Amino acid sequence: MTIKMNLNLPVNYKSHGGNHHEIELENGNLHLFANDEVFQSFEPKVYEMANNNLLIPRNQYMSYTPDAHIGIGTCIGTTAVWSMRDGCVSPSIVGSDIGCGMRVHTTRLHKSDIRDKGVRRALIAAIEKYVPTNERTNSNYEDIDIMDVVRKGLNGLPGKYVPDEQWLTHVEQADFAYDHSYLNHLPPKIMKYARGQLGTLGSGNHFIELQYLEVQAEYADLAAKWGLFDGQVVVMIHSGSRAWGGMVGREHNKVIKEAMRQWGVSNPDPNLIYAPIASHEGQTYLNLMYSALNFAVSNRHMIAFGVREAFREVFGQDMELPVLYDLMHNYALKEFHRGQPMLVHRKGATRALPPGHFLNTAAYKETGHPALIPGSMGTSSYIMVGKDEGLKNFYSICHGAGRARSRKATKELVTVDQFEQSLKVGTEDEILVNHRSLQTILDECPQAYKDVDQIIDSVAGASLAAVVAKCKPMAVVKGV
Template structure:
């Protein structure tokens, strides 16, 4: 059956990317939810990646595409963690430099001083203008916080936002958003410090990107925090009202959708864009804090370099093969190949890095777009993807309570910051698909190839 198959459902067909192992694990609930999503009119393409799982009334792993001329916008597909994504920084350190567990613990303590890990500790950046950040994204930050790579090594540095669409957001939510700038948030969001292994296949691309064997990097996974969730109260009733007026069918799971050309649909697009701006600045400020924390340990001359920042929950206007589309990605990552015109200039000759986190204690991957990318509108997986295993299956690892060190299957040790056992079970490797099977599908389907495998050394999560 290979790595990709067309699935016919009552309301239409979709493309499923899954190898034999992944395909055998997909529950019937996924197909029910996919059938629901297919009821939104005018879709020209719909697919699910191998990390697929149901989240609310939609599937994580969705790519849904419309022609821009008669396209629809769906807040349900985008979700509320708008702009959630991955940012990766390179360092000049080698994993041998972090061999001492006590040093890893010292790094954790230093980072915790710069990155609030509970909502009880407010943002260190409350003096920044929230309004400017929501409207302009990274360009709103002063030179104190930005360098040459800040705008050039990102998927999207700024999304245009009409300020009037934010006027009806409560002051309480704006204050909350101010208090959360530069903070991680809970759930599956995390900071990981990792070491790099480079396969033979893409060694030259790795070299061009500044990667080397054994290199220490750090990865940030978070999004728009409470701001993205707060927007739901401002559009939900309007969407329902307009859907009724336009006599658009309500799906069994009550998906929200409207023509993008409708004023309410366009208003949501601008509101969503404000959350994209917030999310990119949020990850940027977390990276700024981590760099300062590491300088406390390794000296003022220590430097990091941003490799790339990209999102996996959003809807964007994109041009492919001279045609403009509205592309929704919910839990999928854009992976453009070499010479695609939407690549940042710095990555035009190679394609940009596509950043795929594993689960706590398992590898993450840095990939690059492949020859068949256009078949899936250049979307690949966004991570391992949950399987919601129960706690009895979580015995694949052991925790050294004294050092708070996770011992995983390959006897590697991963040092954690302090958090509860319940959270440990929730985010353990057993609650996720095997990331190697997920990436095997992506590589087998020629949507992308692996440039680096990244092994966790330190994992930091909210408490």
């Protein structure tokens, strides 16, 4: 079957059933997981970008999740795999915010405990007290040595910032080991920009959200094993590696781009860069990327620590916020698949391992781990669990709703009144926001994003993962 995509490329399409599409492009095959509605919504540019990505030598596999949309060099929503033996690493298929990811903490509270707007406003104010949301404001953790964090991840934090062992065990990875001598390749100014950013939210699509759960009946037993219950208040956090990861990316994009020039390697997209894993440039990037992953997981940890302090200020010092899980959706990680070590790139894609999989952390070996999928302001987020069938996509699922339009287009097409309606402003069910003027965050309104329910339907219909609980928003803290 041939489908038209307005490209000067031969495009053949094959359906594997269950929302799994395989598209034969000029330079290789792209797997795409989407229901019919989402599949038809993809614009030609995403296929053009995939075709460029497939020019990278010795690619083993490439796919898009249903939230895929145009990015720099590579679409957000990409999974791309190379053999560790002779493959490539691509900063473009890691993303600029290295280690960006999600974190969820549970509480003993029921949604009725924070239904009163006054209580939620008090929580928002307390969170802003402990978690800087302004780009120009530093955190107060001067006793934390950033170099300890980038070398050892969560294990580099002072003990007083680790409330209990679960804060170290219920994470995708607490620390990423690498050759610390590669830190010498970073410019000294990185400390100037990164110092004081540990435990800060950042701007853009990063957030702290107070939600309540709607547990899916068929997964009630699993939810209970995870400590979840219907109506439970949880905290979802989305942030990344801040200036540390940003500078690692910028500096080594330049290095690899210059190396490609010297090697005589080119690509139709000048923003798509890559290097052999075994090369000096590839090894330098990989090792420094791991330093940024350490910063990212520690940053979300310290944001959560600040949120815990805020909850204790409002509800008392016996209030605890157990960790459900912390995971990333921008990274390249060595994993074992098909009997060999592979470098799995996930740019805006979430790993969702099934029950019993050997890569699961010990805490979730039996059940599979929670896969955390944010929606957008005013819409549901989701807690999912991977399925065995996810093997066909290297256990990758979506990372969120995915943008439907650019920030500029959103500001031109969506009004503040429409934004207010989506947040139910003025009603008892209003989703409270920390910003006095919604105009300042209009580009993050729900209308900027795809329909998250369709995205989740695509993933579930492809048997990549299943929904354990919906997370309904009650209050949102955004950075500026």
